[in-house]
Amino acid sequence: MHERERWQLILNRLRERGIVRVNDLAGLTGASLATLRRDLARLEDQGQLRRVHGGAETAEVSGQGDLTAASFGASQTTNAEAKLAVARKAASLCSDGDSIILNAGSTTWFMAQCLRQHRMQVLTNSFPIAQELIANSGNRVVLPGGELYREPGIILSPFEEDAIQHFAAGKMFMSCYAITPMGVIESDPLIARAEAKLLSRAEKLIVIADSSKFEARGNMVVCPLARVSTVVTDAGAPADMVDHLRGLGVEVLIAEAERETKLSAA
């Protein structure tokens, strides 16, 4: 088990339970207590959690397992700045009166933050995004039916019948787990299926993915690259993939980051 895997595990656990104890993590990861304390310290530096005696808790509003911001506000597993830049660029592609679809994802959540001045119809299967749009924007919100899953705040349903079969969108903005020559990739089959269902209601598909998404892995293909109209990413995207996409006729937009601050070294 490597560093990143442990971090992912810790953050997942944290989202599920709201609080983690070092001892539990030791049994869960097999790592030593010292290592886990170091992990927690680094994650705290990144603002992804808050340490408490005996473990750590979610960084946001204490106590209340507030789904909204707790899931994303500070828990951007990867570079939040790039995602925000991508989200802004994607938001600029929207016009009042549009009908759009946003799937559940951290990048789409950032994008929802950028839509406060818009007046659109938005279909989303993300509970936090729905709350953000309803509470802080003038957009109309449509939700699919299904079970609301606690950890990521996603609405999923195994059935075909749904009110969203009457929804027709011009654009779907999709945040994904990875994007490879095989297509747009998710890690979970249920999520992949939900996104495919949403996609069937949209004319154009705009994938929003910061450059880290080009290296990540996954196993479930949501759709082939031929279905993609546009990709919005940042300057760190590998040139060969950009060329490959453009060769397929996919429009590739590069979002300009406001300030480049690499935080790897500390």
Added chain:
Amino acid sequence: MHERERWQLILNRLRERGIVRVNDLAGLTGASLATLRRDLARLEDQGQLRRVHGGAETAEVSGQGDLTAASFGASQTTNAEAKLAVARKAASLCSDGDSIILNAGSTTWFMAQCLRQHRMQVLTNSFPIAQELIANSGNRVVLPGGELYREPGIILSPFEEDAIQHFAAGKMFMSCYAITPMGVIESDPLIARAEAKLLSRAEKLIVIADSSKFEARGNMVVCPLARVSTVVTDAGAPADMVDHLRGLGVEVLIAEAERETKLSAA
């Protein structure tokens, strides 16, 4: 059980009951009296509660600015105490493993507050109730598809197709605009239709209505009284309506007000 878990438990209990006693908490948490007193002291420092001899009581409404509490927590237009008593009584009719339906309404929202310890499947068309259940309870939540309306946080859809057509519930708890000899009444046709759709997925119908609901008016009949299995109300319900309901074979439960009857202004 560690510090934060105890705090969570204490605050949850406090929100449910309005007052907690140290002895009760000792039996509940297994912690010693000294520890619990320390906990209460720290929580009081944070303004989360107010200490009284023997325990602690709620400090005030901790406004989260969210849709959740903002819609109901402090804006109970009518008698909140009666609604809370009714909600508690209704919650006592639920058992772990049940599948229930909650429509959107202030009384059902109070009821959701009382379900934090339950483990059920809950279908609701209320966004605030869904958020409450997901954030603060272990219940599974299922949502119908449709448009999310901002003001009351209700999900409505004019279409028949919906994933909830696969939901089967033993009981539906319905909060309504009024209850008259004509049946269960709503004021808005769209809401009435949504509730009728939910009702079609439930075996028994339990109407939860504080006594003020027997005088109010409305125009849309959701269902006739014959469809009602049980009515949960408070001691202020008019005797003739109670008799009428019982004559129809409807079970009528009267919720007892907690302790103090602060009928300052009737």
Added chain:
DNA sequence: CTGCAAACGATCATCGTCAATCAAAATTGC
């Protein structure tokens, strides 16, 4: 007003957790 029982705050011993340090192992670069 007085007595009693419950609850409170303070203190202290015990235990678990924390941060710092150093050694071992894995990874990287040459």
Added chain:
DNA sequence: GCAATTTTGATTGACGATGATCGTTTGCAG
């Protein structure tokens, strides 16, 4: 293959949390 760097694991003294016990205060009833 060897050395430098990074990551991990163990040890130690310090710190915080817990629970028991004390004497004191509060609330209640007679």
